[in-house]
Amino acid sequence: MRLTITLTALEEDSLEKLLLACNRSECSSHGELTLTRLTTMLLQDAALVVTRPGSWEGSNMAQVLHSHGYPVA
DSSP states (O other): OOOOOOOOHHHHHHHHHHHHHHTTOSOOSSSSOOHHHHHHHHHHHHHHHHHOTTSHHHHHHHHHHHHTTOOOO
16 A cells, blocks of 8 residues: 655654654664654554554554544444
8 A cells, every 4th residue: 555645844844853752762663763664553553453452552543543533442
């Protein structure tokens, strides 16, 4: 699947700062984060809402979606 995402300059700058902060740790599940790796990881966690709803990733992503007004259960 190929996605195209349009971000504002502020969002892009904020994400670059987030990536820099995240990459300070050497103890991570996905190695050094890039925008592509971050996006892939978040989409994989969103899929876990359905495939593994009891996992910490799936349940936390369900909470994020619920907080945005998208009930998943």
